[in-house]
Amino acid sequence: MAYKYSGTFAITAPASITLTGPTGTLNVGDTVNITWTTTGTVGNVKIELYYSTSWSGTIVNSTANDGTFSWTIQSGQLSGTSSLYKLKIFETDGAPVDYSNFLTIIAEIRKTPSDSAQFTEVVTQVDPDDTWKTVKQPTDSIQFSDDDVNFDDPPRKWKHIKSPTDSIQFSEDDVLDDKRIYKKIRTPDDSASFSEAIVPLAKRVKVPADSASFTELVDGDRTHWKHFADQSDGVQFDEDVGDALKRPRSLSESTGFTEVVQGIPGKWKHLKYDSTSFNEQVNNWIKSTFNIGNGITFPPETVLGVPSRWKHLKDDSAAFTEIVDPDTRKWKHLKDQSDSIQFSTDEVIRTITEWHHITPTDSIQFSDDDTDYDTRTWKHLHPQSDSITFPEETVLGVPRIWKHIKDQDDSIGFSELDTNGELSMDNWYITEWHRFYYDSTAITESTMDDWYITQWHRFYEDNIAFSDEQVDHEIKTWKHIIDDVIAFTESVSDIFGEAPADATQFIESVTTAIFKSCKVRKFSDTSTETFGTFRKSGWLSSTDADGNANTIRRLNVEYNSADPLDFRIYIDGDDTNHAFLTSFPAAIGVETTNKSIRVGKRAKNFMLEIATVESTNSNVKIEDIEVEIDGKI
Amino acid sequence: MPVCSIVTVDNPTGSSSFSTGDSFTVEWDHNSTFVCAGWRVEEIKLQYYNGSTWSDTSTLWSGSHSVTGGDEGIDVTLANSYPNYGDAYRLRIKYDEAPF
Numbered sequence: 001m002a003y004k005y006s007g008t009f010a011i012t013a014p015a016s017i018t019l020t021g022p023t024g025t026l027n028v029g030d031t032v033n034i035t036w037t038t039t040g041t042v043g044n045v046k047i048e049l050y051y052s053t054s055w056s057g058t059i060v061n062s063t064a065n066d067g068t069f070s071w072t073i074q075s076g077q078l079s080g081t082s083s084l085y086k087l088k089i090f091e092t093d094g095a096p097v098d099y100s101n102f103l104t105i106i107a108e109i110r111k112t113p114s115d116s117a118q119f120t121e122v123v124t125q126v127d128p129d130d131t132w133k134t135v136k137q138p139t140d141s142i143q144f145s146d147d148d149v150n151f152d153d154p155p156r157k158w159k160h161i162k163s164p165t166d167s168i169q170f171s172e173d174d175v176l177d178d179k180r181i182y183k184k185i186r187t188p189d190d191s192a193s194f195s196e197a198i199v200p201l202a203k204r205v206k207v208p209a210d211s212a213s214f215t216e217l218v219d220g221d222r223t224h225w226k227h228f229a230d231q232s233d234g235v236q237f238d239e240d241v242g243d244a245l246k247r248p249r250s251l252s253e254s255t256g257f258t259e260v261v262q263g264i265p266g267k268w269k270h271l272k273y274d275s276t277s278f279n280e281q282v283n284n285w286i287k288s289t290f291n292i293g294n295g296i297t298f299p300p301e302t303v304l305g306v307p308s309r310w311k312h313l314k315d316d317s318a319a320f321t322e323i324v325d326p327d328t329r330k331w332k333h334l335k336d337q338s339d340s341i342q343f344s345t346d347e348v349i350r351t352i353t354e355w356h357h358i359t360p361t362d363s364i365q366f367s368d369d370d371t372d373y374d375t376r377t378w379k380h381l382h383p384q385s386d387s388i389t390f391p392e393e394t395v396l397g398v399p400r401i402w403k404h405i406k407d408q409d410d411s412i413g414f415s416e417l418d419t420n421g422e423l424s425m426d427n428w429y430i431t432e433w434h435r436f437y438y439d440s441t442a443i444t445e446s447t448m449d450d451w452y453i454t455q456w457h458r459f460y461e462d463n464i465a466f467s468d469e470q471v472d473h474e475i476k477t478w479k480h481i482i483d484d485v486i487a488f489t490e491s492v493s494d495i496f497g498e499a500p501a502d503a504t505q506f507i508e509s510v511t512t513a514i515f516k517s518c519k520v521r522k523f524s525d526t527s528t529e530t531f532g533t534f535r536k537s538g539w540l541s542s543t544d545a546d547g548n549a550n551t552i553r554r555l556n557v558e559y560n561s562a563d564p565l566d567f568r569i570y571i572d573g574d575d576t577n578h579a580f581l582t583s584f585p586a587a588i589g590v591e592t593t594n595k596s597i598r599v600g601k602r603a604k605n606f607m608l609e610i611a612t613v614e615s616t617n618s619n620v621k622i623e624d625i626e627v628e629i630d631g632k633i
Numbered sequence: 634m635p636v637c638s639i640v641t642v643d644n645p646t647g648s649s650s651f652s653t654g655d656s657f658t659v660e661w662d663h664n665s666t667f668v669c670a671g672w673r674v675e676e677i678k679l680q681y682y683n684g685s686t687w688s689d690t691s692t693l694w695s696g697s698h699s700v701t702g703g704d705e706g707i708d709v710t711l712a713n714s715y716p717n718y719g720d721a722y723r724l725r726i727k728y729d730e731a732p733f
Contacts, residue, residue, distance in 0.1 A: 001675075003727050004639040004661065007647030008682065010720030011711060014653045040652070040718075 015040035017096045019089050025104040031072040034087060036098070038065055042091050047071075050086040050099070051079040062092050073105065081107040549602045552580075556597075561586055571603035578609070637672045637700070639663045639726060644706075650720070654713050659694075659724060660706040674698040676727040677709055681717055690715065693724070700728065 021035040034047055047059040047069060057077030063069050078085075083104040090097035552569060559565060564586050568578035582597045644660040651657060659677055677694040680687045693709035 001727065001729060002638060003725055004642060005680075005726070006642035006645050006659070006724040007649070008720060008723045009645040009647065009649035009651065011715055011718055011722050012650060012652050013718040014714065 013040040015042050015091070015096050017042055017045065017089055017091065017098045019087055019098045019100045022103070023101065025106065026073055027106045028073050028075045028078060031070060034059070034069045034071050034089070036067060036089055038067075038096075042096065044092050045089050046092050048088045049077050050088055051082060052084040054079075056085070059087070065091075075107060078105060078107045081105065549604045552599045552601045552603060552606055555582065555599050555608070557584060559584065568609045569599060569601065570607040570609065571601055572605060575607060579603070579606075637663070639674075639700075639728060642724065642726065645724065651711055653711055653715065656708060656710040658706040658708050659726065661726065663700055672700050672729055674700055674707065674726060674728040676725075677707060678725045678727070679711075680723050680725055681715075682721040682723070683717075687723070689725075690722070 016039045017036055018038075019034070019036045022032045026032060036045070042065045044062045045065050046061055047063070049056045049059055056079050057074075059071050059077065060069055081104075083102055085103040085105045087100040087103065088097065089099075549572075552571070555567060555569070557565070557567070561584075565584045567580075567582050567584070569580040570577070571579045579601050580599055582599075584597075639661045641662045642659070643662060644658060645651070649657075675695065675697060676692060678692050679690040681690045691712060693711075694707050698707055
């Protein structure tokens with residue numbers, strides 16, 4: 001039985017909304033706070049007033065779901081005095097919805113004579129049965145009708161004090177001649193005498209540049225503005241608009257907000273134009289974008305119980321978009337997908353050697369069980385600039401030798417399991433190392449018929465030398481690549497006559513190679529041939545002591561000729577189709593010229609032909625012809 | 634060594650978010666080959682992380698689902714309410730790994 005875990009995901013609470021206030025009896029002109037709570041994800045809300053079961057008025061079309069809305073009860077919203085009012089609140093898209101309990105709203109302000117005690121001037125001129133009337137400006141003022149006034153007793157100063165902070169005084173004679181001047185006083189002490197007209201309630205004249213999206217102007221203490229562009233991205237500024245707006249641009253500045261969204265401390269939503277710096281801060285876990293400098297190797301502490309097992313394969317910084325629960329060690333690196341590392345959660349928990357690197361272009365992918373079985377699948381793909389040399393401890397099996405070519409354009413590929421779970425190269429063993437020239441396709445088995453699995457190859461420019469231990473079979477032939485051509489048929493010493501300059505890096509001496517040189521023909525120092533149609537030839541055996549074909553390694557000629565000399569080699573009895581043709585250039589005036597050329601043909605016997613030379617001045621002197629072959633003695 | 638195993642869970646992912654009552658398909662990738670015929674997923678549990686440990690919340694699905702039999706996913710439905718909310722949930726997929 002095995003278990004696999006998904007990534008960590010979220011389950012959000014179901015959306016709901018509950019009105020919590022106001023309650024009881026309200027009066028027209030009152031400013032009350034409508035309050036509510038929500039669960040789940042609820043955006044901006046709409047609040048309406050219902051009379052019985054009928055819509056009576058819209059209080060606000062859209063306001064932030066911040067739990068409170070200041071409502072000044074307007075007479076136009078009412079359908080008279082009743083105890084059948086209800087508030088309805090719902091998300092602007094229609095749901096969730098909640099209704100308040102019944103509210104009693106008094107649609108008219110009716111003051112009884114008993115209220116007169118609050119008047120700072122006498123109102124005894126008012127008959128207890130007089131009618132009280134409401135006026136619309138100021139909102140909570142009361143205008144007395146003509147009949148209420150005793151015209152014989154000027155000046156008529158009428159005052160109505162609704163509350164100490166909201167009192168209104170009427171000036172003289174305002175009733176009769178429409179010179180009504182309204183005054184607003186703030187304290188009872190002021191009410192004794194008014195000398196100036198009240199100006200309309202101050203409205204802010206400064207709004208933020210993007211005020212078009214403001215749907216509400218809060219005029220409490222003139223310091224708080226609410227910005228509800230679409231009710232889902234509300235930003236509340238904590239300073240007066242006359243000052244520089246504080247608009248937090250990063251998490252660290254988020255304390256500038258004076259309220260929290262949805263009542264969750266520390267959780268801010270700021271999604272408008274300046275929201276690039278963050279989306280959300282979530283309790284407990286952090287979702288944010290941050291950089292880890294030029295981090296290359298994560299400290300051992302990064303992974304619990306697995307020191308130094310985290311690797312970062314690129315020189316550039318990692319930009320992790322998420323850290324999810326350090327205990328489960330899930331890191332995602334999603335910068336541009338070209339050099340990322342993604343560790344899954346559970347692999348690390350199960351087996352410390354399970355690493356997953358899933359980027360296709362620049363990756364190292366380790367299979368699940370590479371340390372325990374001989375089916376180790378290792379892939380190391382281009383490029384090499386971010387290479388890693390693995391310690392021997394990485395692999396528990398044999399052999400524990402890992403090589404890495406740094407700064408090469410090519411790579412090392414290890415044999416791997418095919419899709420059927422079997423070795424795709426049956427004759428290969430896990431110790432096989434294959435080097436691919438300039439990222440060429442993998443060398444298939446069919447191209448290496450003459451090779452043995454223990455053959456190790458040294459490359460002329462790359463200087464990879466494998467130790468003796470890696471060559472543990474009977475054929476310890478060292479191969480050498482010249483001019484980037486893979487030619488494994490010649491020994492180093494025979495080609496160059498001496499060990500190459502870097503031969504010291506070969507662990508195994510090339511002198512152990514078993515070659516010999518064989519001169520097949522030698523002319524006398526004084527022999528001179530005139531070539532008209534000249535052909536020197538003769539079949540020579542080139543088999544070794546076991547009768548195996550030898551390699552015709554090199555043709556060397558010392559000559560003096562005014563014309564080029566053509567040489568052909570026929571092999572294995574075929575004297576019609578030459579297997580090799582070379583032309584030595586003219587060497588006029590040169591008494592003796594030692595020219596050699598590689599041949600590289602296998603044959604059990606061969607014939608060397610000095611081909612026809614077309615020349616009018618053919619005075620060709622062959623000093624010496626030497627053909628080298630190799631083979632087991 | 635489990636030759637036949639679920640390699641990654643493709644859905645839900647670390648960026649997934651669901652509401653109560655939501656249904657979704659649990660999807661995964663596996664590394665099974667022809668030799669893995671018959672191995673099965675047997676249970677999907679919802680787990681919650683309380684800040685220090687993971688604990689089972691509920692079993693979203695149980696039964697026997699052939700991994701290599703075609704559909705590589707199982708439909709599950711979340712409950713209408715949970716004691717906790719937030720991005721601290723994961724799924725645990727229990728499967729019978731083939732004996733290879």
